[in-house]
Amino acid sequence: MTEQNRPAKLGPVATFAGRSLEVLRDMILDGTLSPGERLNEVHLSQALGISRGPLREAIQRLASEGLVEAVTHRGVYVRSFSARELSDFYELRIALETHAVRLAARYAPQERIDELGRMLDDTESSMGSDATGSYPADPDFHARLARLAANPPLIQALTDVGRKIQLARARSAHQPRRARTALDEHRTIVAALDDRDGDHAASLLEAHLSSSLNSALAVLRAAEPD
Amino acid sequence: MTEQNRPAKLGPVATFAGRSLEVLRDMILDGTLSPGERLNEVHLSQALGISRGPLREAIQRLASEGLVEAVTHRGVYVRSFSARELSDFYELRIALETHAVRLAARYAPQERIDELGRMLDDTESSMGSDATGSYPADPDFHARLARLAANPPLIQALTDVGRKIQLARARSAHQPRRARTALDEHRTIVAALDDRDGDHAASLLEAHLSSSLNSALAVLRAAEPD
DNA sequence: ATCTCGCAAACTGTTGACAGTTGTCAGCTC
DNA sequence: GAGCTGACAACTGTCAACAGTTTGCGAGAT
The missing domain is CATH 1.10.10.10 (Winged helix-like DNA-binding domain superfamily/Winged helix DNA-binding domain)
Known part of the structure; x- marks a missing residue:
């Protein structure tokens, strides 16, 4: 056997x-x-x-x-989502992900936070010095962030809403112009996590997600100004 | 379309x-x-x-x-949920419901908040003066609270996790001893909403849900102490 | 030309039967 | 008696066919 x-x-x-x-x-x-x-x-x-x-x-x-x-x-x-629904999804995602990051600041093992930082290093070096690259690792970053909360139902909920957001954004993929900005914002979040400052990490994350939403809304409304 | x-x-x-x-x-x-x-x-x-x-x-x-x-x-x-999973569900619910109540404090029409208060009045009078009645309207209160956020995906997520919590609690239904306490806590939440104080309402709600979780955990562990 | 009615095609909702897997239990071996 | 073996029963996964509904289209009337 x-x-x-x-x-x-x-x-x-x-x-x-x-x-x-x-x-x-x-x-x-x-x-x-x-x-x-x-x-x-x-x-x-x-x-x-x-x-x-x-x-x-x-x-x-x-x-x-x-x-x-x-x-x-x-x-x-x-499903075809309206701008309003996309906003609702982001609102939900903010609720979930800021809570996740607070949990992470309190409970996540230091090693995992370090991993996250190294991942950003790798992304940056592979992105090159020009600010016009895309940011394909963005969903991966947020997924790893969610996992730091070590709460499976919370992770699942974030996965679900993340898929809906992806569908709602459809072909309005990430603008490369925001790639560098997003990466920098990710860095500040990891730094706050490293300081175990959950409140700060949460507020940085909320601002980051709001920017992401506004960027998506701009593209969406430019395509369909109804 | x-x-x-x-x-x-x-x-x-x-x-x-x-x-x-x-x-x-x-x-x-x-x-x-x-x-x-x-x-x-x-x-x-x-x-x-x-x-x-x-x-x-x-x-x-x-x-x-x-x-x-x-x-x-x-x-x-x-599905049969462990105490740990029940805690995770409550953690998720706290993330969702505190965010909902913050949104409600900012955007909910006054009329709906008043409704919620009147609903508590009705519950109290039908409960009688003795503190030993059950609190069957509890899920209804939380459902109405969620609806004040006017965010369908958020409401749906709360509905989903609410069902899992109900299943996880299984036969450890609400203790009647907590009925009066819960009603009083609901009142303070509505009062904070009435003041449009989202932070206060959120912290009251979080404490309320933590109490609810601890009560459920106590019953659960008394039944199966492993 | 336009509207209405009705029919037929296309598609979804549902069913009963077939195929392959899992679990059980009697019987055999050691 | 413990453990292995093989067949049988029960059940899930899948399929092909049937039934009812929606939709598109065209004939006929206005």
């Missing part, structure tokens, strides 16, 4: 419905499926090589996550 | 899967299905008078809500 452990943790979800959920979520978040677009169950199931049963189960979860909206007898649509 | 109105106001969801979701959620939250219990798809579908297809869709949503856990090829189980 080899010590073959069960693939419970990392292995792909062994079930069509579970894998379809991840595939569909990725398709929505990377724009393969656009906001407002209708999901045709027959076409999708054929494209995924499965039948409609597991596909519908995956869709139910997406609906529960708020990424699609199901209308009875009429179909499911990729 | 950013119409976010719900397709139906009160009528049942017109679909088996949708109605089953609500029925199952109620069964879990009222204890008809106990934590740790396994959901047999065949038995359940027969009991609900539907087939396994829509039932499985409902179960997927319950899994997404965190009320059940699905194990591949082995079945779905009503």
Whole structure:
């Protein structure tokens, strides 16, 4: 008997419905499926090589996550969010993430905070000296920050709202102009964490997220000035 | 087309899967299905008078809500939460609800705050003068409080975590001894809202929720001291 | 031309059956 | 008696087909 452990943790979800959920979520978040677009169950199931049963189960979860909206007898649509809804999402994210950072300031082991700082160093060096690079590691930074709170339900809630924000921003991706600014703001947050000053870290984070929101709103309203 | 109105106001969801979701959620939250219990798809579908297809869709949503856990090829189980998880849920709830009350202090129309006060009056008179009554309107109070923030995603997040807390507390329902105390604390929160003092309202609310958590933990640990 | 009515195509909601896996238990081995 | 083995029962995952609803379109009337 080899010590073959069960693939419970990392292995792909062994079930069509579970894998379809991840595939569909990725398709929505990377724009393969656009906001407002209708999901045709027959076409999708054929494209995924499965039948409609597991596909519908995956869709139910997406609906529960708020990424699609199901209308009875009429179909499911990729959600399309208004500027107001984007603001609400950010407000929610601020509530969660500032609380997370306060918890982190109190309880996170020093080593993890140091890791976060080193990660910013790596990002900066790979970004080069010009301020026009994008900031692909931004979501990763916030995800790591959330994990410092060591509160799984809180992390999950942040993950959920983060996905909705990503969808709401759709093609209005990060402006490269803000990349350097964002990185600097991240540095100040880590510094406050290093000082174990939760209040300061929280206020810096709130300002950072507000800037991010305003930047997104500007792009959004420039595209659709309704 | 950013119409976010719900397709139906009160009528049942017109679909088996949708109605089953609500029925199952109620069964879990009222204890008809106990934590740790396994959901047999065949038995359940027969009991609900539907087939396994829509039932499985409902179960997927319950899994997404965190009320059940699905194990591949082995079945779905009503989640059973540890004391630690209950604490994490409360921590999350504190983050959300204190933020909500701050928003309420800033933006809620006075009329709604007055309503909340009158609701407490009604509760008190129906509770009688003895301090031993239960406090069935407690969840309602918190739900109304959340709605004052006028932020649907925030309200939804609070609803979700509220359900998990209800399940985690299971049969350790509110102690009647705390009913009067809780009502008094609710009054102070509304008073702070009336003063538009968000910081004060938030700190009162945090203390209130901490008391609630400690009360629940005491009952929980008395029942299962491991 | 425009509006209305009705029919047909397309699609979703639901079902019952099939396939593969898990858990159990009797029987056998040591 | 403890532990292994293999078959059986129960259950989940998946599929293909059926049923009811929505939608688009065209014939006919105004």
